[in-house]
Amino acid sequence: MRKAVRPLKREMRQSRRPERTISGCVRPPEELEPRSEAIRTSVDMFHVFMFHVPSVFSLLFLVFRVIAVEEGNSTECDSLKEIQNKVTSLWENWMPPQSSKADSDGNYYATCELRPSKKLDANELAVTGHVLFKQNYPIGKLEVIFEVDGFPTEDNHTLRAIHIHEFGDLSDGCDSTAGHYNPFGVHHPRHPGDFGNFDTSSGKIRKRKGNLQATLFGPYSVLGRSIVVHKYEDDLGKGGNQASIENGNAGKRLACCVIGLCSKTMWEKVSPVYSETKLERSSRRVKGIEGKISKKRGAALRN
């Protein structure tokens, strides 16, 4: 019984559904009928002119509409394709850089191989090393490892500034990298590549930083830009002059490099040392909290 009722109901629904027409553009035919009888007198000519001419025009309009709609199917299709292409290109702009073989862990790696600036005097420090990048696509925070050599061992624990500069152009040594990469037009030290000061120990910088503002993805990607190691300490915008809010008065550009994509090999080779220190740091924090708790407990027991 129910099976028989269902198709019937569907039929009824379908019959109630309005036909997809474009008749909205034309007057209903019953309005045409009485006026076609009245084309006899000159007065009626007025009516002809007033009512029938527009009717004819609207009929013509209808005919052209029908033709246009039939052709329109292809133009509609074209415009849909156009929209699809636009969306695709937008989407592709936001995609991460594609490698031939995607890393299974969803991380992207980059490196920057530091070379002394060719604009330096022969007696200047020859700073080398590399800066390694790791970031999980798409919302992971950038992690960076700095391994820089060539500072004088006698100046133990002097601070040196490291920043990301706008261009990856080393044609004129580190001078052609322009100023700090500053996509948001803010003052130093709020640029995404303002890594700040690095302690040198026995002529080396060994440092891992995480949760950084700079990114390898999207419109503000630092890929293809440069890293510059400076001779002096960064005043972090507190120098009281224009240069301070632009570059932190960090002095000469000792070494620079261009940031480029790489495999995870180097990061995996280098990072274990730093992971340990990170673990140590977090375990120290836990121990510190435990220490405080046990001190409180001890105090409570004594009281």
Ligand SMILES: *[C@@H]1O[C@H](CO)[C@@H](O)[C@H](O)[C@H]1NC(C)=O
């Ligand atoms: C620099 O300081 C570190 C300790 O912070 C020490 O281990 C190292 O031997 C010092 N290097 C020189 C060259 O004095």
